[in-house]
Structure formats: structure tokens, C-alpha cells
Amino acid sequence: MKKTITIGIPRALLYYRYNILWKTFLEKLGLKVVISPETTKNILEEGINYSIDESCLSSKVFMGHISYLRGKTDYIFIPRIASYGKDDITCTKFHGLFDIVKNTFPDINLIEYDLDVNNGKTEFIGFMKLGLNFTKNIFKIYMAYRTAKKSQAEYERHENMKQQELLKKQGLKILVVSHSYNIYDEFIGQPVIKYLNKLKVIPLFADLADREYSKNAAMRFSYSLYWTYNKELIGSIDYYKEKIDGIIFLVSFPCGPDSLVTEICQRKIKDIPFITIVMDELQGEAGLRTRLESFIDIISMKKQEEKII
Secondary structure, three states: OOOOOEEEEOOOOOHHHHHHHHHHHHHHOOOEEEEOOOOOHHHHHHHHHOOOOOOOHHHHHHHHHHHHHOOOOOEEEOOEEEEEEOOEEOOHHHHHHHHHHHHHOOOOOEEOOEEEHHHOEOHHHHHHHHHOOOOOOHHHHHHHHHHHHHHHHHHHHHHHHHHHHHHHOOOOEEEEEOOHHHHOOOOOOHHHHHHHHHOOOEEEEHHHOOHHHHHHHHHHOOOOOOEHHHHHHHHHHHHHOOOOOEEEEEEEOOOHHHHHHHHHHHHHOOOOOEEEEEEOOOOOHHHHHHHHHHHHHHHHHHHHHHHHO
8 A cells, every 4th residue: 555645844934824835735746744733842942952042033943843843754844935036035044944954954854845036936836846756747736736825815815804803893902013933833922912812902913914015115114124024024014003002023032134123113113102022942921921011001001191181
């Protein structure tokens, strides 16, 4: 009996942006997908052991998930995503992840797809090459890609609609400006989101704003900012500015692009209260809660005073 090939996907970094696309594509090719579990303290500690000190927290988490999947699947999937077009490039960690993992874990079989539009490597070509590793049936690969794109688009529409419903609710609304791999990670961002919910605050997510609008709006903050995902985040503030009461910047230490973006925002944003929370592996929950409570209290008092006046 022919064994089904298993593919491991680390639940970290761009998983939180493209997991539907990746999973659907691989399953449509007849592969079994194994996703690593939610991040835990043990996974983070494993990631720290396999990372250099200068790596950002999110990259260390990624390495921890690779360590978890090691030996459990036939291949581990790590894409290279470098650029979506001219002046539309990603942080260098997304260029180098494949090679970093390959050199750190030489015993793991890796598969990838390249997305580097600046150099003629489109997503479609990348997925076709990826599929050829497992089947020579071009039509099957094409249909798997088409189905995966449709599923991803439907998922994004659904998530956007959920955010639109939140906007209609009455209550204090806080925009959480952070990468999806920070916000939705159970160990990094979710404690913040859960605590905001406990404080009866409505958290909105910057990564769900219209991406094209946000990238164009980012120009109002800086003409020279060129990391795609940071453009989307900073531009989302313009997208939601009339509908929010405050902003939380959730940054993973020591992310260079995020540090620059928060610095720009500190200089440019004058009319919306905001706080920057830098997450690292030593983050204490008590300190985090105190800062969130104080921030929410200040915004609540400010709104109360505005009503009285």
C-alpha cells in the first residue's frame, strides 16, 4: 500500500496569513498536512535554543515549531517570500528562513515555493514548481492552486466581515497594530487580546484592513518605508482612524522594521492615544496587565470628560 506523504507546516510567521492557501493546495495534491500545535513555553524555549540572540521573538517561535515537527513528517514546508512587486518587498527574515532552517536542521527534508515578483518569480510559477515535486499532472496542480486561492479569498472575506460587525458594536474600540503572527499566536499576542476582552474593550485588528488602501495610505506616514507588511500595518491606522479610541502597537523584540514604524508613529500621530508593548521571551503577565489597565483607564476617563464638556 502506497504511503501518504506528510507535510509539516509550522504554526508561526506567515502561517497566520496564508495557512488556508497552503493547506488547501497541499491537500488537493493528495498530501497529508500536519500543523504544529499552538505555541507554548516549551516550543518557545526550543526555538531560543536553535536561534541566535539577535533573532526577533517571532523568528525564535518559528524555530521552535520547526523543532517540534522534526522527525514527525516527511517534509517541512517553508516558503521564500521576498517581493510582491516593485517597492513591495518583505523583511529579510522571510528571504532567508529556508536557508537558516536548512543549515540549522540539516537532517530535515524541506520544500518551498519562491515568491519574488521583482525577479520574475510569481506566486503561480512558485506553486506549479512546488506541485511538480509530488505529481507530474500539470492540470491537477493548476486546479489545486485555483481551489486554494478561492478558499483563501473566502476566508479573508469572512474575517473582514467579522471585523465589520465589531465596528458596529457600542464600546471602547482599540486597534491592535501588529503582524498577524504576533496577534493570533496563543503565547505572544492572544494574552493581550483576551485581557482586552476581559476589560470589555473591543479589539480590532490592523491586519484585516484593506491591504491596497493601507499600502497607499502608508505614504502619508513615510515615503521611504518599503517593507510590505509594515506598510499595511501603518496604513491601517488611516483606514480606521475615525472609528477607534486608541491604538496598541504590539512589537516583538528586537524587530527592526517594527521599531522604525513605531518611532514614525510616535512622531506623526497626535490625536489618537496609543501605547507600545514590546514582547520578548521574558515578558511578565502581571506587568503587561498593569500597562493595559492603565492605558484603558486613561482613554475611558478622557472619553468621560469629553461627554461632560
